[in-house]
Amino acid sequence: MADAVRTGARAPAADRLTLARLLRAREAGVFIALLVLCLFLSFATDGFLTSLNLLNVGRQISLLGIMAVGMTFVLIAGEVDLSVGSTYAFSGLATGMLIIAGWALLPAIGVGLLTGVAIGLVNGVLSTYGRLPSLIATLGMLSIVRGAALILTNGQPVTVNARNGALPEVLQTFGFMGQGYLFSIIPMQLVFFVIIAALAWVVLSFSNFGFRVYAVGGSAKAARVSGISVNSVKICAFVLMGVLAAFAGILSLAFLPSGQAGRTGLGLELDVIAATIVGGASLSGGEGTILGTILGVLIIGVMRNGLVLMGVSPFVQELMIGLVIIIAVGIDKWSTRRPS
Amino acid sequence: MTEQQSPAPIVEISGLTKRFPGVLALDRISVDFRPCEVHAVIGENGAGKSTLMNILAGDLQPDGGEIRIDGEEATIASPLASRAAGITVVYQELALCPTLTIADNIMMSDMAARSAVSLVPREEMRREARAALTRLGMGKLDPDTKVSRLSVAEMQLVEIAGAIRQRARLLVLDEPNSALSKRESERLFDIVRQLRSEGVTVIYVSHHLKEVLDLADRITVMRDGRTIETLDNDGLSEDRLIRAMVGRELDTATQWSLQPEARSDAAPIVLSVEKLTAPGLDELSFSARAGEILGIGGLPDSGKDTLGEALFGLCGRSGRITIDGKELRAADPHASIRNGMALVPADRRGAGALLSMSVANNVVSASLPRFSLAGFMRRGAVGREARAQVARLDARISHLGQKLATLSGGNQQKIILGRSLVTNPRVLVLHEPTRGVDVGAKAEIYAILRGIAGEGVAVVMISSEIPELIMNAERVLVLRNGRISGELTGAGINEEAILARAMAS
Numbered sequence: 114m115a116d117a118v119r120t121g122a123r124a125p126a127a128d129r130l131t132l133a134r135l136l137r138a139r140e141a142g143v144f145i146a147l148l149v150l151c152l153f154l155s156f157a158t159d160g161f162l163t164s165l166n167l168l169n170v171g172r173q174i175s176l177l178g179i180m181a182v183g184m185t186f187v188l189i190a191g192e193v194d195l196s197v198g199s200t201y202a203f204s205g206l207a208t209g210m211l212i213i214a215g216w217a218l219l220p221a222i223g224v225g226l227l228t229g230v231a232i233g234l235v236n237g238v239l240s241t242y243g244r245l246p247s248l249i250a251t252l253g254m255l256s257i258v259r260g261a262a263l264i265l266t267n268g269q270p271v272t273v274n275a276r277n278g279a280l281p282e283v284l285q286t287f288g289f290m291g292q293g294y295l296f297s298i299i300p301m302q303l304v305f306f307v308i309i310a311a312l313a314w315v316v317l318s319f320s321n322f323g324f325r326v327y328a329v330g331g332s333a334k335a336a337r338v339s340g341i342s343v344n345s346v347k348i349c350a351f352v353l354m355g356v357l358a359a360f361a362g363i364l365s366l367a368f369l370p371s372g373q374a375g376r377t378g379l380g381l382e383l384d385v386i387a388a389t390i391v392g393g394a395s396l397s398g399g400e401g402t403i404l405g406t407i408l409g410v411l412i413i414g415v416m417r418n419g420l421v422l423m424g425v426s427p428f429v430q431e432l433m434i435g436l437v438i439i440i441a442v443g444i445d446k447w448s449t450r451r452p453s
Numbered sequence: 454m455t456e457q458q459s460p461a462p463i464v465e466i467s468g469l470t471k472r473f474p475g476v477l478a479l480d481r482i483s484v485d486f487r488p489c490e491v492h493a494v495i496g497e498n499g500a501g502k503s504t505l506m507n508i509l510a511g512d513l514q515p516d517g518g519e520i521r522i523d524g525e526e527a528t529i530a531s532p533l534a535s536r537a538a539g540i541t542v543v544y545q546e547l548a549l550c551p552t553l554t555i556a557d558n559i560m561m562s563d564m565a566a567r568s569a570v571s572l573v574p575r576e577e578m579r580r581e582a583r584a585a586l587t588r589l590g591m592g593k594l595d596p597d598t599k600v601s602r603l604s605v606a607e608m609q610l611v612e613i614a615g616a617i618r619q620r621a622r623l624l625v626l627d628e629p630n631s632a633l634s635k636r637e638s639e640r641l642f643d644i645v646r647q648l649r650s651e652g653v654t655v656i657y658v659s660h661h662l663k664e665v666l667d668l669a670d671r672i673t674v675m676r677d678g679r680t681i682e683t684l685d686n687d688g689l690s691e692d693r694l695i696r697a698m699v700g701r702e703l704d705t706a707t708q709w710s711l712q713p714e715a716r717s718d719a720a721p722i723v724l725s726v727e728k729l730t731a732p733g734l735d736e737l738s739f740s741a742r743a744g745e746i747l748g749i750g751g752l753p754d755s756g757k758d759t760l761g762e763a764l765f766g767l768c769g770r771s772g773r774i775t776i777d778g779k780e781l782r783a784a785d786p787h788a789s790i791r792n793g794m795a796l797v798p799a800d801r802r803g804a805g806a807l808l809s810m811s812v813a814n815n816v817v818s819a820s821l822p823r824f825s826l827a828g829f830m831r832r833g834a835v836g837r838e839a840r841a842q843v844a845r846l847d848a849r850i851s852h853l854g855q856k857l858a859t860l861s862g863g864n865q866q867k868i869i870l871g872r873s874l875v876t877n878p879r880v881l882v883l884h885e886p887t888r889g890v891d892v893g894a895k896a897e898i899y900a901i902l903r904g905i906a907g908e909g910v911a912v913v914m915i916s917s918e919i920p921e922l923i924m925n926a927e928r929v930l931v932l933r934n935g936r937i938s939g940e941l942t943g944a945g946i947n948e949e950a951i952l953a954r955a956m957a958s
Contacts, residue, residue, distance in 0.1 A: 319568050399551070
């Protein structure tokens with residue numbers, strides 16, 4: 114029996130020290146990479162390490178981050194959602210059209226969020242009761258929702274302004290959501306991202322639902338025999354994703370304040386998945402954290418910002434982002450030896 | 454335990470029947486499991502043990518018969534219903550979540566029973582998990598360890614700990630010790646005895662007769678989907694159990710080793726294996742002569758299942774393997790084919806065949822260079838060879854372009870056999886050559902193998918089906934614990950002899 118005890122990895126007392134724990138955590142590698150990147154940029158450029166630029170980075174990553182939070186739930190549950198870029202466009206444009214039609218702000222945003230719920234519900238039901246792999250189901254929904262957005266807007270740009278019929282007081286609040294600053298310094302988008310990430314962190318790390326998401330993605334069979342309803346957990350994850358993608362889309366329209374069904378959020382799903390994966394979530398389910406996702410989003414955001422500050426061409430930027438994805442995930446895979 | 458004082462059974466099974474396409478897996482079996490007993494279920498491969506356990510686990514539904522739980526007629530509609538009835542089946546393939554911690558896994562059912570909008574009580578989970586582990590004498594395990602970092606033995610114990618927490622009254626251990634070291638097994642037995650004393654019924658499915666005799670209160674013997682008898686473990690011997698497990702009458706006239714044309718004693722040795730060591734195999738030495746069908750038998754954990762792969766070079770190995778005196782140096786399948794060895798693996802769907810490709814392409818897939826010219830397939834030559842093999846093996850196909858997946862198991866196996874023959878092997882290694890093949894096609898495949906042997910090929914047949922070995926092999930090697938535990942020839946090849954060498958200790 115002694116060797117039964119010795120064969121597995123045991124945590125000796127020293128391991129319980131907070132620092133050792135932190136270093137052992139999955140997020141440590143991503144965090145160190147982010148630190149190195151920031152250090153490099155603060156020496157290599159003049160403009161990086163200023164509060165103005167950093168807050169700017171914060172605003173730039175917020176929409177991506179809000180969606181990546183949703184994607185974290187979906188990936189941990191062992192699924193994937195490719196339709197988020199289309200949802201982002203559809204829900205944003207729908208809200209925009211309602212505002213132009215003279216609706217009050219809350220009903221317009223409410224309907225926009227409900228479209229996100231509906232899309233998530235369809236994704237979830239198709240991927241569970243419909244027995245389609247979520248890759249296929251949401252690939253189909255990517256096209257369907259994008260098509261629906263084109264039909265809804267007739268392919269025309271939607272611009273939210275008073276000339277088009279938006280009520281002035283609605284316009285003011287809507288604009289503040291996208292363009293405003295809290296205490297005239299923190300971008301509102303960043304405020305939303307921080308609140309959402311904090312809530313998601315509590316749900317995923319401390320709530321019973323979060324536990325179920327991990328269990329379902331880690332082993333659907335183990336979850337099922339324990340009495341967890343695998344399908345409803347997965348559907349909830351998709352709905353959460355849908356709502357967050359819709360909210361990001363609405364914020365985006367509030368920021369710009371114009372969108373077009375043929376352009377808005379095109380290919381965004383891949384950025385979202387990339388950021389989540391860089392943050393340590395596993396495509397095979399069961400693994401990932403909100404903290405990791407935030408770090409993943411930050412790495413991609415800081416990288417983009419830094420390359421712009423250094424005057425690197427956008428073409429090279431794309432290439433570098435691709436390298437970061439492969440290297441970040443690669444380091445994690447190559448450095449952890451899994452017991453066979 | 455005597456009849457008079459036996460309490461009412463927890464689970465009582467009567468007339469239970471389960472049919473699979475072409476097979477009657479359970480044929481009106483009856484057995485009862487009583488409180489506070491360790492009840493061993495033994496039987497050969499295919500006797501129906503796993504099917505019965507799958508029904509108890511709620512993974513399979515019976516076609517007929519009745520299950521009573523605490524005297525009430527019950528259906529076990531799902532794995533969840535099985536757990537709710539207090540039954541936990543611990544398979545070798547564990548129902549654990551590898552990405553979560555020990556505590557998470559042990560407490561998963563508790564968590565499922567609570568509201569989804571509550572907080573996770575980490576400290577309580579840790580405490581409860583530690584208590585459950587301590588009960589099993591595993592108090593040293595840190596409940597915060599991820600399950601993926603544990604050994605298989607520890608994983609089994611974690612699953613048992615979870616089961617006990619859920620007040621499992623009937624714990625099924627299906628071949629629990631095939632992955633365990635001797636010490637780990639002993640630890641497990643202690644736990645089983647302790648659980649019995651605490652009122653849990655343990656069903657213990659095992660091939661290891663000595664352990665069964667050590668541990669069990671009663672022993673049910675299964676054979677060919679029937680429950681043959683349930684014995685009180687009182688003065689039983691291994692021989693007595695083996696006799697109960699045997700009992701199938703085989704027509705000795707069909708036994709190849711008794712026929713004059715099966716004599717290959719004088720033929721030259723083709724395959725010679727010296728001190729072969731590989732996962733599960735320990736310094737194995739044997740040889741096979743031209744024209745001989747050499748049978749290899751043994752239990753699932755005897756090492757026989759890795760022998761085919763080790764010979765062919767699919768896994769790392771040490772030792773000396775020669776074919777016609779030429780040594781196969783590296784463990785390299787390509788070199789094995791070049792030197793005259795062909796393998797028909799057990800796993801037809803995975804390793805064996807290109808199911809989505811055509812019959813013709815499958816036939817030539819192991820010898821592509823011969824059928825290509827400057828990188829292009831010589832379609833004419835491919836067609837000719839495929840047609841020749843199909844005719845020789847009498848495979849029933851509609852046309853050579855037919856996808857392998859659309860053929861029956863027997864015809865698939867013939868095509869895979871054809872693929873091996875195209876490489877002109879000197880040694881043909883077959884692993885479970887008739888798994889998933891119906892009775893008629895089995896006989897045809899046997900005839901083909903004898904024909905191949907008749908052409909001077911050394912055929913090595915690794916099989917869990919004892920009748921198959923008896924009928925076809927001229928000589929049978931029985932493996933146990935990675936070593937040869939017996940060699941049988943001629944009339945000495947019979948079920949009792951093979952079982953005794955495979956199981957007895």
